[in-house]
Amino acid sequence: MKSSDKIRVAVLFGGRSAEHEVSLQSAANIIQFLDPALFEIVPIGIDKQGNWFLDHDIFVKSLEHNNVPQLGDDHSAWFTPEWVGKPVEKKTEKALLPSTGMMFDVIFPAMHGSMCEDGTLQGLLELADLPYVGCGVLASAIGMDKDVSKRLVMGKGIAVAPYLVIKKEEWQYYSDRIAQQVNEKLAYPVFVKPANTGSSIGITKVKTPDQLAAAINEAFRFDVKVLIEKALNIIEIEVAVLEALEPNCDPIVSVVGEIRPRHEFYSYDAKYIDAEGADLLIPAAITNEIKEKARAVAKEIFLTLECEGMARVDLFVDKETNQIYFNEVNTIPGFTQISMYPKLMGASGISYSQLLTHLIQLAMKRHTRKRELIRSYV
């Protein structure tokens, strides 16, 4: 295939999110494994201040040295979100890209967390009329919010851990009343979580009432809404779900994986800092009956939350009763080669490169479908 026939994929990485560093690792892997016979890659970095830039040279160099890419100060070409969806020749002086045609055909957002995975970026890409990988605005926003996603899933009769939601102002004025409610309605231990973070950022397991206020204050550093959730005695399982390429077909549901944290819970350190922080078991060490139930529940959650493209559905299984609980959905799950989503798909017969191609094809199909909609009515 000639270079000009290839699909030009902009891989977006970094971002104004507490999960910036995780994104750099996901993007590095995606760029390495996108099929070079089909795709031309345009890496676009977003730094923590929200500046966008094209920096192909530096990115590739750091990949060669097998390092995680960094966003330094020496960006060779600046880029601005306003250029998204515009023809290339008017926009950049530096000949980083061919001088005709569009800058890119499709966007692969390899970014996690707020302003990346929560519908905001997806909204920008909708406005720019560009195809992009993964969930649309609605499912991205719902999936990011641990409270709203739980409410919708509960509506389908799927269990969630009992929880309370508090807003920052409520906590400022009614902290005593909230502490009392935690005692009466949940009992300790509890998990305190920002409603909209990922990677366990801002999450504390609270064992006694005297630790509650500090945990809530910590969570409010990251969000204006916080969940206080009963800590369950559970096995953690995860299921990867992928939209089918054919219309009207059930999504592809992976085998079930299990996370066995070696820390008190699956914390940021257990996920990313401590190489021995958790064991990932594929398949999960649970009975076939529970696995099948979990897969059916994961599919139902994917459909209920109107997910598109991909989502990793994280569930709990009660160690005593085997009851399945919905924990959360990740609409842009970790995407390194050793991350659960690609590994689960791999164990289900879809290789990392095939998965990337499948996701890009889905993005382009959705864009074509949406283009057919009527936008004026007179």
Ligand SMILES: Nc1ncnc2c1ncn2[C@@H]1O[C@H](COP(=O)(O)OP(=O)(O)O)[C@@H](O)[C@H]1O
């Ligand atoms: N209700 C709960 N009961 C037991 N463990 C929990 C509960 N909620 C969270 N955890 C633990 O905390 C981890 C992170 O919580 P989670 O809600 O998945 O946040 P994140 O989106 O940051 O991954 C989970 O993987 C699990 O180890």
Ligand SMILES: [Mg+2]
């Ligand atoms: Mg989680």
